[in-house]
Amino acid sequence: MTEPQNKLANCMEKFRPVLLTLAETMISPGLRGNVEASDLVQLTLLEAHRNTDQLAAIGEGPIFAWLRKALQHNVLDAVKHLKAQKNDIRRTLRCSEIGESFHCIEQFFVADDTSPSQFVQRNEQITTMLAAIQDLPANQRTAIILKHLRGHSLKEVADALQLSESATAGLLHRGRQQLVQRLEQAGHE
Amino acid sequence: MSDSTVDKSKSSSDETADLHLVELERAAEQREPFHAVDPTCIEQEHLRYFAIIEELASPIRSAISQTASPPTLPDYGPLEEVGRGGMGVVYRASNHKTNRIDAIKVIRPDRIACSSQETNLQLRRRFQLECQLAARVSHEHIVPIYQVGEVDGCTWFSMQYVAGPSLYERSRQKAIQQDELVRCVERIARAIDAVHQCGVLHGDIKPQNILFDQETARPMLSDFGLAELASEFNGNANDITGTLAYMAPELVEAIRSQRTSDFVAVRSVASDIFALGATLGSVLPTRSMATFITSSVFGPEDAEKRRGELRNHITVNADPALARICIKCLADDPVARYATASQLADDLASWLDRPRWNQHFPSLRYLLCFVAAPGLALSGLSVWLLQKWGVNEIALWIAIFVSYVPLFAALWASQSVHRDSERARRELWSIWLGHGVASVACMTAIRIQNADELARSIALFYPTCAAISSVVFFAKSGNFWYAYRWIGAAWALAAIVLAVANPISPVLFGIFAAITCIVVAKGDSAFADS
Numbered sequence: 001m002t003e004p005q006n007k008l009a010n011c012m013e014k015f016r017p018v019l020l021t022l023a024e025t026m027i028s029p030g031l032r033g034n035v036e037a038s039d040l041v042q043l044t045l046l047e048a049h050r051n052t053d054q055l056a057a058i059g060e061g062p063i064f065a066w067l068r069k070a071l072q073h074n075v076l077d078a079v080k081h082l083k084a085q086k087n088d089i090r091r092t093l094r095c096s097e098i099g100e101s102f103h104c105i106e107q108f109f110v111a112d113d114t115s116p117s118q119f120v121q122r123n124e125q126i127t128t129m130l131a132a133i134q135d136l137p138a139n140q141r142t143a144i145i146l147k148h149l150r151g152h153s154l155k156e157v158a159d160a161l162q163l164s165e166s167a168t169a170g171l172l173h174r175g176r177q178q179l180v181q182r183l184e185q186a187g188h189e
Numbered sequence: 190m191s192d193s194t195v196d197k198s199k200s201s202s203d204e205t206a207d208l209h210l211v212e213l214e215r216a217a218e219q220r221e222p223f224h225a226v227d228p229t230c231i232e233q234e235h236l237r238y239f240a241i242i243e244e245l246a247s248p249i250r251s252a253i254s255q256t257a258s259p260p261t262l263p264d265y266g267p268l269e270e271v272g273r274g275g276m277g278v279v280y281r282a283s284n285h286k287t288n289r290i291d292a293i294k295v296i297r298p299d300r301i302a303c304s305s306q307e308t309n310l311q312l313r314r315r316f317q318l319e320c321q322l323a324a325r326v327s328h329e330h331i332v333p334i335y336q337v338g339e340v341d342g343c344t345w346f347s348m349q350y351v352a353g354p355s356l357y358e359r360s361r362q363k364a365i366q367q368d369e370l371v372r373c374v375e376r377i378a379r380a381i382d383a384v385h386q387c388g389v390l391h392g393d394i395k396p397q398n399i400l401f402d403q404e405t406a407r408p409m410l411s412d413f414g415l416a417e418l419a420s421e422f423n424g425n426a427n428d429i430t431g432t433l434a435y436m437a438p439e440l441v442e443a444i445r446s447q448r449t450s451d452f453v454a455v456r457s458v459a460s461d462i463f464a465l466g467a468t469l470g471s472v473l474p475t476r477s478m479a480t481f482i483t484s485s486v487f488g489p490e491d492a493e494k495r496r497g498e499l500r501n502h503i504t505v506n507a508d509p510a511l512a513r514i515c516i517k518c519l520a521d522d523p524v525a526r527y528a529t530a531s532q533l534a535d536d537l538a539s540w541l542d543r544p545r546w547n548q549h550f551p552s553l554r555y556l557l558c559f560v561a562a563p564g565l566a567l568s569g570l571s572v573w574l575l576q577k578w579g580v581n582e583i584a585l586w587i588a589i590f591v592s593y594v595p596l597f598a599a600l601w602a603s604q605s606v607h608r609d610s611e612r613a614r615r616e617l618w619s620i621w622l623g624h625g626v627a628s629v630a631c632m633t634a635i636r637i638q639n640a641d642e643l644a645r646s647i648a649l650f651y652p653t654c655a656a657i658s659s660v661v662f663f664a665k666s667g668n669f670w671y672a673y674r675w676i677g678a679a680w681a682l683a684a685i686v687l688a689v690a691n692p693i694s695p696v697l698f699g700i701f702a703a704i705t706c707i708v709v710a711k712g713d714s715a716f717a718d719s
Contacts, residue, residue: 025249122245129245148246154214169210176238183241 004056011063012045017134018064018127019044019071024141025149026075026098040074047074064127072102125183132182139163140175147172206231217243260295260340265347268293281350291335292350320346326389330380332400332411351411352403357396360472367474368541371511373399373408374469375537380410381465382530385458392456394464395435396472434471434495437463438521441492459523462533466518466526470503473515508714509671511540544613544669544715553599554717557710561595562703568592569699576647576695585643589632589650589695592702593625613715616668624661628654651694655684655701670713676705 023037047070048055048063055063075098133141139161146152146160158168213235262268268280271292280293320337324346327333337346356373359365365373377399381391393412400409437460496519503515514536520526527533546553571588600618631653632646639646662677683701687694710716 126245126249129242130249144242148242149250151250154211166207166211169214170207172214173210173235173238176242177234180238180241183245 005052008048008052008056008063011060012048012067014131015064015067015127016041016045017131019067021130021133021145021149022068023071023075025145026102035075035078040071040078043074044071068102072099075102125186128183128186129179132179135182136175136178140171140178143168143171144175144179210235260345262293262338262340262345265291265293284347290350291347292332293345293347295345316344320344322389326384326387328380328383330376330407330409331384332409348411349409351400351409353400355397356399356401356408356468356472359401360396360474363474365472365474367507367511370472370474371469371537371541374465375534375541376408377410378465378530378534378537381461382534385461385530390456390458391461391464393435394461394468396468399468434492435464435467436460436492437523438493438496439523457523458529459526462518462526462530463523465530465533466515467499470499470507470515470519473503473506475502475506508540510543514540542612544617546715554710556599557706557716562706562710564595565592565702565706566699569695569697569702572647572695572699573693576644582643585647586632590625590629593621596621597625613668617665620661620664624657627657631657648688648691648694651698652684652688655680655687655698658705659684669715670709672712676708680705 019041020037023040027035027037044067048067051066055066058066079098133144136144142161143157146157147154152160154165154168154172157172158165161168161171163171209231213232217235217239260268262282264285265282266285268282271279271281278295280295281290282293283290317337317339320334324334324337332349332351335347335349337344339345354362356365356370360370377394381394384391391410391412394410398411400411401407402409439455440460443455500516500519503512503519507515514533518526518533527536568588568591572585575585575588600614600621632650635646635649635653639649659677659680662673662680666673666677680701683698687697690697
């Protein structure tokens with residue numbers, strides 16, 4: 001493997017967990033089981049692999065942007081083809097919502113390699129956090145995503161996980177603790 | 190370690206701690222500080238972790254959930270959301286006092302990513318100041334700002350409600366003709382010039398910011414003087430993203446070097462001119478069916494690539510004179526661009542006033558090809574024949590100069606037909622009148638010098654007349670079709686050829702003139718069908 005290809009492979013490895021968290025956040029709980037976040041991320045990375053020539057030539061920021069765009073297409077495609085035999089109005093609505101969400105996320109990330117250093121650092125931290133969420137145990141991960149990334153209340157999270165509120169509060173606290181530790185580690189490196 | 194094992198092995202003390210955590214969690218949800226006489230270790234930890242994760246997660250969440258409910262503003266009825274931008278939400282609401290529908294832009298507090306409260310406050314003040322400055326701007330093609338205020342920590346301002354569509358949407362739907370588009374940009378350029386004179390820069394001119402008033406169909410420029418500040422207000426380059434595609438290279442360079450202070454310093458009239466040129470270029474309709482693919486701009490490297498694409502798009506699709514105007518706006522060197530927006534507007538206006546002869550005489554192109562060209566060739570042939578047969582000299586003179594008659598007749602007729610291309614018509618009139626007078630003068634002078642040799646006079650006359658034609662076409666290349674200079678060069682060459690081909694020079698001259706007629710009719714866009 002040449003050096004740029006190596007760089008691309010490292011990049012993809014770095015962004016895989018970030019994309020997973022984003023995909024899991026985007027796919028609402030109602031769709032889980034029909035649309036698998038990990039499949040979509042796998043598909044996205046495969047596409048990136050096919051475009052090695054194009055991607056190896058650009059920087060990390062643009063690669064991340066490319067991956068997000070590809071992921072967006074894949075998520076939207078998956079949702080569109082869901083129950084494709086029926087013309088479901090809710091599906092159209094959901095698609096436009098997901099599209100809008102991706103658009104808004106893009107506003108935060110785009111030009112992350114071009115902005116003042118303070119913002120670069122913040123974006124770096126967000127990326128680290130999104131990646132670290134994937135290292136959490138399954139229940140903690142779901143709780144953190146629902147609570148902090150989708151903005152659900154403690155009760156809603158507990159209902160979704162079918163756990164008591166106290167157990168959920170414990171999951172959330174331990175999850176956050178681990179994330180903060182990871183962020184601090186990354187900060188010291 | 191999986192959660193189930195943790196849950197199973199939980200001791201009773203852990204459960205008490207978890208119950209305590211529920212309280213803490215709820216307090217955090219309500220955004221109430223948890224008041225404890227002596228905060229324990231776990232409370233401090235909880236607060237700290239929650240704050241860190243919340244700070245990082247909230248921008249992602251606000252993008253996904255979009256649950257922010259509109260604020261209540263004094264004097265305004267319920268707010269109805271009409272759009273979302275990088276820095277805030279745009280609402281529509283009716284003003285109780287004036288009974289008028291206004292557009293209201295609210296800057297979302299969660300979009301402000303400043304490290305300290307102090308800078309936040311400072312930026313908020315500057316933003317208000319800038320709003321006030323922009324509110325002073327008054328021009329018929331600029332969306333006026335009515336009121337600036339603050340509610341629940343959100344800065345908001347109200348402006349005239351322009352329903353749209355934007356220039357971007359209209360160009361996407363192919364609902365705008367090239368001429369209307371150029372006229373729209375010309376008006377916007379005049380508006381920008383008026384405001385530049387007040388010392389305010391726009392900083393974010395793009396097709397999305399040019400809206401068409403539904404009632405008057407007038408193009409209106411929105412977000413005056415706020416864009417650049419908004420991106421600073423955000424504390425990040427969010428708003429720059431939508432704009433990189435229309436951003437002058439010197440600004441892109443400032444972003445690349447990550448010096449925000451440079452970015453502000455480099456902004457100038459020239460960077461607004463660049464944005465105007467990029468706006469015009471990017472919405473130009475394509476000639477073929479293929480649409481112009483606007484490549485996404487993620488970073489400065491892409492901006493450079495996009496500039497190249499844009500220039501290419503313009504040279505391929507625009508009329509050469511219009512392309513020249515656009516390319517001048519898009520010069521890498523700010524000094525090479527137009528010095529003021531009004532100069533750009535003037536050039537666009539004169540392009541719009543360009544001669545369009547075919548509009549005046551619908552079949553002028555065919556007249557040129559099928560009447561004028563054969564006529565000129567015949568006139569050359571007849572001169573040669575008359576000379577050979579030794580006919581009276583007056584008949585020869587008539588045969589030589591008869592071809593001017595239809596030309597002047599057409600110019601004369603156009604006077605009463607249309608006033609649009611008045612300047613161009615006057616210019617053509619004087620150029621061709623000059624050609625005619627000079628030719629007659631040359632012929633007369635040559636005849637005086639070679640009184641007894643008619644054949645020699647004619648042999649001398651034709652190269653001279655070709656040289657005069659060369660001058661005429663070079664003169665026309667400045668304000669008309671650029672290819673006239675090549676025709677001028679061809680006539681200069683023809684002058685030499687005619688001098689060599691002595692006996693048949695009248696015939697050759699006629700053929701050259703006929704070819705010129707056909708080339709002009711086919712090539713000059715002034716003869717094109719509109």
